Amino acid sequence: MSLIDGGIHSVRAFPLPGGIRSDGACVQAPRVALVQWRSTWTGKFHQVYVNGRYAGTTLDSQQRQMVVPMPTSLESPVRIEVFAVEPEDADTDFSGELTPPPADSGRVRLTLLRSQNLPPEATAIIYFDNGTGQIDYNNPLTDSPIRIWPAWQDKAGFAMSEFGSGDFGYDSAAAVGFGKGTFGHGQFGLDADTIEWTSPPLPAGVYKFAVQVIDKFGTPSITSETEPITVTPAAKPAEGLSISSFDKQTNRLVLTIGDPQ
Numbered sequence: 001m002s003l004i005d006g007g008i009h010s011v012r013a014f015p016l017p018g019g020i021r022s023d024g025a026c027v028q029a030p031r032v033a034l035v036q037w038r039s040t041w042t043g044k045f046h047q048v049y050v051n052g053r054y055a056g057t058t059l060d061s062q063q064r065q066m067v068v069p070m071p072t073s074l075e076s077p078v079r080i081e082v083f084a085v086e087p088e089d090a091d092t093d094f095s096g097e098l099t100p101p102p103a104d105s106g107r108v109r110l111t112l113l114r115s116q117n118l119p120p121e122a123t124a125i126i127y128f129d130n131g132t133g134q135i136d137y138n139n140p141l142t143d144s145p146i147r148i149w150p151a152w153q154d155k156a157g158f159a160m161s162e163f164g165s166g167d168f169g170y171d172s173a174a175a176v177g178f179g180k181g182t183f184g185h186g187q188f189g190l191d192a193d194t195i196e197w198t199s200p201p202l203p204a205g206v207y208k209f210a211v212q213v214i215d216k217f218g219t220p221s222i223t224s225e226t227e228p229i230t231v232t233p234a235a236k237p238a239e240g241l242s243i244s245s246f247d248k249q250t251n252r253l254v255l256t257i258g259d260p261q
Contacts, residue, residue, distance in 0.1 A: 003047070003083040003094050007040040013080050016067065031070040037082045039064060045090040049081045054093040057085070077234040106201040106233030110209060110226070114148060114193040121216035122148040126197060131205040135225065137212075145214065146197065202231045 014034045035048055041061075048055045048068050055068035071078060085092070112124060123145035129135045199209075206228045213221040244254040 002085055002089045002092070003097065004041070004044070004085065005081075005083055008037055008046075008082050008084060010036075010038040011080065011082050012036050013078075015070070032067055033070050033080075034065060034067050035080055035082065036065040039082075039084060041084045043087070044084040045087055047083050047085055047090075047094070049083070049095060049098065051079050052081075052095055052098045054095045057090045061087075106203065106231055108199040108202065108207065108209070108229055108231060110197045110199075110211070112195040112197065112211060114195050116193075118148050118213060119215050120149055123214050124148060124195075125212050125214065127210045127212070128199075129208045131203075131207055133208070135208055135210045137210070137223075141199065141209070142197075146195070148195070148213070201233070204232055206230050 046058045210225045212223045244256040
């Protein structure tokens with residue numbers, strides 16, 4: 001990875017209006033922002049990413065600000081990141097190497113190891129404690145069971161054809177493959193396959209989750225529980241900010257959200 005995140009600090013973003021009317025009102029669209037930062041790097045260029053997407057590169061190694069487009073909807077927080085890059089990488093988009101956040105704030109992403117030892121037609125059910133500390137196994141968090149093997153080709157075997165109907169019979173056409181990924185973790189490295197599940201938005205709190213696998217006969221497996229996970233949803237952007245007062249002696253600024261009364 002060629003992105004350098006160390007040595008960059010004091011990143012700030014200032015929304016810029018699209019124009020000013022004669023009465024002083026501003027035109028909000030299109031949404032752009034002036035991003036400024038400080039960097040200890042010399043001889044390197046800088047790139048800005050907005051919500052994990054490439055927004056632009058500085059024109060030279062001395063530039064420490066850039067105007068970038070912003071999402072048209074500000075219902076969710078906007079993540080702005082600044083990285084340093086070598087001059088030869090200035091025009092390279094590294095967004096594919098960034099880890100995207102969950103689609104919405106306050107969600108938890110669980111990664112399940114899809115072991116080849118799991119039987120065909122197996123399903124997984126996810127439970128949680130709803131912040132109480134005690135997992136409720138009577139009310140699944142998933143709307144419906146998660147199919148471990150959505151397609152029969154996903155299940156691997158040694159026959160390399162459609163022979164049979166068990167583990168031995170599948171051709172592993174869509175499986176991870178021999179020696180791929182975490183080699184030796186399971187059967188000849190095939191157990192490097194995973195499933196990702198993202199929770200609904202959760203309020204701030206500490207949660208525990210549990211996963212249980214059910215075979216086609218309804219027999220449950222031993223339940224696996226997570227460690228406590230802290231969820232802190234990002235605050236929604238404030239709208240209608242106005243200056244209520246400013247004290248020059250204490251350098252204290254008071255803002256009001258919404259129309260002042």
